[in-house]
Amino acid sequence: MTKERIFKDLFSAVVSLDEEKGVRAANELIKEKLDPLEGIEKGLSEGMKVIGEKFDKLEVFLPELLMAADVFNSTMEVLGPEILIRGKKVEKKGTVVIGTVKGDIHEIGKDIVAMLLETAGFAVHNLGKDISVSTFLEQAKQLKADIIAMSSLLTTTMLAQKELIDILKAEKKRDKYTIMIGGAPTSQAWADEIGADGYGKTAKDAVSLALKLVSQKREEERDG
Amino acid sequence: MVSFEEVINRTLTGPYCSEKDYNLKVFVPKLRKVVKKYQIKYDPENPIPSDDDLADRVFKAGVELYANVGTYCVDTGRIIQFTKEEIQEALATAPSAPVFGEGKDAKPLVTRKPESDTPPWCFLGACGAGVSNEEIFISIIQGYGKIPFVDSITTPSLTTFNGIPIHAGSPSEILACIRTAILAREGLRRVGKPGLPIMNSIATAVSDAGKIAGSQFGLRPSDGWLIGAMAEMKVNLERLNEIAYVLSLGGHVVAETAPILGGYCGGPEGVAVTNVAYHIQSILVYRGSCQDTFPIHIKSSCNTGRGVLWAISISNQAITLNSHFPLLNISIIASGPMTEMEFYETAAHVITSIVSGGSIESCGGAKNVCIDHFTPMMPRWASEIAYAVVGMERADVNEIVKQIIRKYENNLSNPPKGKKYQDCFNIKTSEPNREYIALYRKAKKELGDYGLKFKY
Numbered sequence: 001m002t003k004e005r006i007f008k009d010l011f012s013a014v015v016s017l018d019e020e021k022g023v024r025a026a027n028e029l030i031k032e033k034l035d036p037l038e039g040i041e042k043g044l045s046e047g048m049k050v051i052g053e054k055f056d057k058l059e060v061f062l063p064e065l066l067m068a069a070d071v072f073n074s075t076m077e078v079l080g081p082e083i084l085i086r087g088k089k090v091e092k093k094g095t096v097v098i099g100t101v102k103g104d105i106h107e108i109g110k111d112i113v114a115m116l117l118e119t120a121g122f123a124v125h126n127l128g129k130d131i132s133v134s135t136f137l138e139q140a141k142q143l144k145a146d147i148i149a150m151s152s153l154l155t156t157t158m159l160a161q162k163e164l165i166d167i168l169k170a171e172k173k174r175d176k177y178t179i180m181i182g183g184a185p186t187s188q189a190w191a192d193e194i195g196a197d198g199y200g201k202t203a204k205d206a207v208s209l210a211l212k213l214v215s216q217k218r219e220e221e222r223d224g
Numbered sequence: 225m226v227s228f229e230e231v232i233n234r235t236l237t238g239p240y241c242s243e244k245d246y247n248l249k250v251f252v253p254k255l256r257k258v259v260k261k262y263q264i265k266y267d268p269e270n271p272i273p274s275d276d277d278l279a280d281r282v283f284k285a286g287v288e289l290y291a292n293v294g295t296y297c298v299d300t301g302r303i304i305q306f307t308k309e310e311i312q313e314a315l316a317t318a319p320s321a322p323v324f325g326e327g328k329d330a331k332p333l334v335t336r337k338p339e340s341d342t343p344p345w346c347f348l349g350a351c352g353a354g355v356s357n358e359e360i361f362i363s364i365i366q367g368y369g370k371i372p373f374v375d376s377i378t379t380p381s382l383t384t385f386n387g388i389p390i391h392a393g394s395p396s397e398i399l400a401c402i403r404t405a406i407l408a409r410e411g412l413r414r415v416g417k418p419g420l421p422i423m424n425s426i427a428t429a430v431s432d433a434g435k436i437a438g439s440q441f442g443l444r445p446s447d448g449w450l451i452g453a454m455a456e457m458k459v460n461l462e463r464l465n466e467i468a469y470v471l472s473l474g475g476h477v478v479a480e481t482a483p484i485l486g487g488y489c490g491g492p493e494g495v496a497v498t499n500v501a502y503h504i505q506s507i508l509v510y511r512g513s514c515q516d517t518f519p520i521h522i523k524s525s526c527n528t529g530r531g532v533l534w535a536i537s538i539s540n541q542a543i544t545l546n547s548h549f550p551l552l553n554i555s556i557i558a559s560g561p562m563t564e565m566e567f568y569e570t571a572a573h574v575i576t577s578i579v580s581g582g583s584i585e586s587c588g589g590a591k592n593v594c595i596d597h598f599t600p601m602m603p604r605w606a607s608e609i610a611y612a613v614v615g616m617e618r619a620d621v622n623e624i625v626k627q628i629i630r631k632y633e634n635n636l637s638n639p640p641k642g643k644k645y646q647d648c649f650n651i652k653t654s655e656p657n658r659e660y661i662a663l664y665r666k667a668k669k670e671l672g673d674y675g676l677k678f679k680y
Contacts, residue, residue, distance in 0.1 A: 058523065061490045063252045099317070103392025103430045108455065108522075155354030155383050155595060156430055157392045184353065184525055185593040204628060 003034055010075065012044025015050050017020040017067045019074050026078035036079040037088060044072050048119040056204055069115045094125045094146035094214040097139045099127035101160035104154035112203040113149065113182065120207050133164045146214055162194040178213045182206055192207055225314050229473055231304060232464065238294065238302035246296045246303065251456055252660040254292045258285040259493045266492040268648055271533040271629065272576055272622040274612055279541035286500020286542065287311055296508045298454065300462045306508055314507045318549035322476055322513035324376055326446055329419030332633030333373055333514055333550045338541045338581040339617035343554045348603035351587030352427035354595040357384055358407060365411025367600030367654035369420060375421040376448060378585055379408045383595060392430040401438025404428040405429055409442040421446030423478055434463040439605035448478040451510055454500060456488045461511055467511055479512030481639055485532050486522030488497055492531040495519045498541035507549055515587055518554035524636045525591045526558040528569040530629055544581030551579035552585050555606065560590035560642025562660050565632045567667035570602050572628045573610040579621045589642055596644040601656055601664060612676040624674045
């Protein structure tokens with residue numbers, strides 16, 4: 001099987017939500033001694049991009065988005081060990097700790113963001129819902145997170161986003177993490193008011209923002 | 225009907241399933257199967273269909289869906305299942321005309337039918353939108369109490385009390401919930417409506433403790449104790465705790481539901497069928513005295529777009545033609561106060577709901593998420609529209625709604641946020657300013673020209 005054919009199969013496995021096809025194409029890639037990283041980039045990630053765009057236009061719905069992510073992850077389970085055998089590693093774009101703040105049990109939007117961040121190349125630790133500020137901070141420290149992403153759907157819970165930032169400022173650790181916020185009552189104005197680094201209006205915006213903020217952070221680190 | 229004790233039992237003994245599997249392997253495939261089996265097809269050209277057979281099929285699909293998926297308890301991982309016989313029994317014995325309120329403000333919430341001239345129930349207010357302080361809170365409540373067609377009110381959520389920001393799950397939430405009940409009751413007393421029911425219980429409450437504590441300071445069993453379902457077809461133990469408390473008081477649960485277009489329901493067809501399944505869940509699990517629903521769009525976070533309106537219309541027709549359990553529809557509009565768009569959005573939602581057989585809960589604006597961005601103007605407008613269209617035919621209002629939708633649908637992704645309450649109303653008198661009155665009169669004239677017959 002040609003390289004292009006295998007990459008195309010990886011791509012179409014994600015778009016057509018065909019887990020078996022994805023796993024088969026991944027095994028074929030290994031058999032043909034092709035570069036798994038190239039397969040991820042040109043096959044799986046491209047497929048996720050297309051599904052993400054379709055979801056953005058509601059040409060497909062949330063179940064398709066989640067099923068595509070399952071195909072992506074199942075295929076990665078085949079390609080992951082091969083990447084290690086070849087002495088390579090999947091360069092993660094960054095580590096994200098994400099959750100819905102304390103008192104708030106809404107998590108569909110947050111889960112979409114977590115899933116899209118993961119397939120965009122981030123190591124994502126989805127803490128779930130009703131997460132206390134201290135849990136966010138402990139997990140971020142333990143996992144050496146680049147980004148803390150907090151979601152809130154209620155006007156009475158969004159204050160937790162400010163609370164976390166205030167603690168970081170008080171402990172002089174604000175620069176340690178990039179803070180992203182989202183959720184229906186939040187806005188760019190709220191992000192500016194509380195001193196967050198960014199606000200994502202949609203899941204797609206959140207991913208673009210995370211990529212931009214992490215890239216800026218890397219540049220700043222390089223420039224010393 | 226299956227007892228509440230048995231429902232609790234089933235949260236511990238029903239089939240175990242992970243939440244992800246419930247979403248993707250139970251709910252989604254079963255929903256898609258019934259949508260296909262009953263040949264339910266969305267028609268974007270006709271937001272208000274006039275097809276009783278389609279409505280009946282949507283109802284049958286919803287009953288079959290609920291018999292197959294039940295309600296998932298997220299805390300125990302169990303599916304609370306019911307047989308078709310138990311569902312039929314629940315539909316046959318559900319409340320039909322619960323009486324809300326006290327004294328001369330008491331009134332039965334009666335079930336309506338599509339095209340019916342039965343007066344609608346007007347549940348008016350903020351739908352829990354956030355308000356910045358207590359002064360504005362009480363001023364807005366007085367404004368709601370003064371609306372001529374008001375049957376019950378829905379209060380805002382306080383975000384501060386005594387100037388202190390409220391943190392959910394903390395003692396400040398408990399204290400703010402208590403303040404909410406006291407102020408709401410006082411606001412209604414000031415306008416001579418002491419018996420008017422508050423039908424969204426304690427909007428400020430996030431926790432069960434907040435709701436129960438706050439209620440001790442002014443809520444009555446004859447009020448509406450709004451308890452929300454979790455999307456899709458889920459419940460948790462906190463909500464069941466609230467239900468246990470309200471049932472023991474002899475109070476009315478207002479079962480709030482919100483199927484999401486673009487989420488696990490998929491498109492408008494899935495939303496319509498799921499709304500019917502929620503209707504049954506509202507009776508059996510939430511033990512409601514009525515269903516209060518707001519199908520909502522996953523992207524625009526409002527329910528005035530074409531696809532959601534179709535789902536609201538056909539599911540209202542399906543439910544009200546086949547069930548006597550009362551149904552209310554919550555409007556979530558994208559635009560904010562003192563914009564032309566809010567008048568159009570509210571009109572489209574209310575006309576759709578009323579002529580399709582439901583009653584209304586009219587809310588504020590700006591998707592209910594911007595602090596102070598709501599006023600008594602939209603609830604008043606909604607109630608006037610509701611009374612203006614009772615008895616009209618679906619085919620006629622379909623044409624009117626199509627004209628109205630065209631005026632705003634391209635702006636739903638970027639709606640005007642509008643002004644704050646204090647910038648378009650007088651806080652002391654709870655009356656709108658001249659500019660706002662001029663906008664209202666203009667909209668009323670335009671809708672009158674479309675064929676609506678306002679009562680005053």
